[in-house]
Amino acid sequence: MKYSNPPIPEGINAPERHPMRAFLKHLLVLIALIVGALFLIQSCARTIAPYVPFSWEENLAPAEILAEAFHDADSSQDVRKKLQTLADRVAAEMHMPEEISITVHYSEESTVNAFATVGGNVIIFKGLLGKIRHEETLAALLAHEMAHIKHRDVTASVLSGLGTAVLSAFDTSGFVFERTAYLSLLSYSRQQEDAADHEAFRVLGNMYNDVSGAVELFDILEKALMENPAMAFELEFFSSHPDLKKRKAAALALAGKNGWKALEPQIQYFPWK
C-alpha cells in the first residue's frame, strides 16, 4: 500500500464568508420577534387590566404597609393630610371610578420624584414637593399620578412584567432580549405618560381654567434633570418619559385648543408649612 499526504481542501468545514452580514440578519430577525412578542404581551396586559378588580391591587399593597414604609416622622402626617385633601378634590374632578380610592403618601427623602403604585397609592418625595410653590402645580402632579391609577397603568405594568418574565425564561440570547425588552417597554411607558399628561391637563383646565401648573411642574423637573449631568444628555428613545419640552408644548397646545390660560400659577401653596 502506498501512502500519500495531499493538501487539505479548504472551505469545507468552515465556509462562513460574511459572518457580519449573517449576524446582522439573525439579530434583526430576533429583535423583530422580541418586539412582536412584547407588543402582544403589552396589548393583552392593557386589555385585561381594566377587568382586574381594584380590590386585588389593594390587597397587593395595602395602604397601611406603604404608610409605614414612607412616613419618616410624625410631622409628615400634617403634610400628608393636606396632600390627601387636594388629591380628593382632583379625584372628584377626574371622575375617578367608585371602586378606586387614592391614598397619598409623603416621604421625607430628598429624591426629586413622585410615583403611583399598586392599590391606588401615590408617593410624593420631599425633594420634589419642596420645589413646588403653587397649588396648580401640585394639582398637576397629583392629577398626573392619579391618571396612571385611573387608566390602570400600574395593573397593566404588573401584568406585562409577569408576561415578560415568563418570556425571558426561554431566552438564550441573554443581552438581546434584556435590552430589546427594556427599550420596548420604555416606549410603552412613554405612551402611558402622554395619556396621563393629557388627563392632568384636562383636570387643570376644568379646575383652574389654566394649565400653567403643568408647565411650571415640567420646568421644575427640567431644572432638576439639568442638575444631574448624566441625565442632561438623555435621549427620549432611552427614557421612560417623553421629552419635557414636548410635554410643555402639549400642555400649551391643549390650552390653546380649549381656551385655557397658560401664563403663571396664581395660588401660592406650601403644604409642608
Added chain:
Amino acid sequence: MEALIYLIIFGGLLVLGFVIGRRTETKHYASIREREEKYRNIMIVQSKIPPDVGPCDTVFVSGAVVIGQDYFKAQFARIKKIFGGRITPYESLLERARREAVLRLKEEAARQNAQYVCNLKFGTSDIMSFQKQQATDGVEVIVTGTAIRVNG
C-alpha cells in the same frame, strides 16, 4: 442613559471582536497552511495497526491546543442557538483547533524523527465561562497517536 452607554459598549466590543477576531483567524490559518506544508513528509495513517514499513520504533505522541472565541463569534453563536441549525461561528473555531492539534502532534513526531503517525484519537472539550453558562469561551482539542520511526 445607561441603556445608551450599554449599547455603545456592546457595539464597540462587537466591532472590536469582529475585526481583531477576523485578523487573528486569518493569521492563524496562514500559519496552519505554512506548517502543514512543512510537515507534509510525516504521514498520518488512520489505522490501529501500524503500516507495514519494516523494522521500526514506535513512540506515543500527542498535540493539544486551547483556542478562545472572540466576542463577536460568541454573541453570534448565542443568537444562532435560538434558531437552531448549524452553529457556523463555532465551525472555524473547531477546524482551527483540530488542525493545530494535529500539527503539534506532527511537530512532536518530527522531533522523534518519525515518518508516520497512526491510530489518531481526538478529544474535544468545551471551555465554558462559569458565569455565563450558555456561552462558549473556547475549545480544547487534544489528539494522540503512535509515531513510527522506520529503522535504517
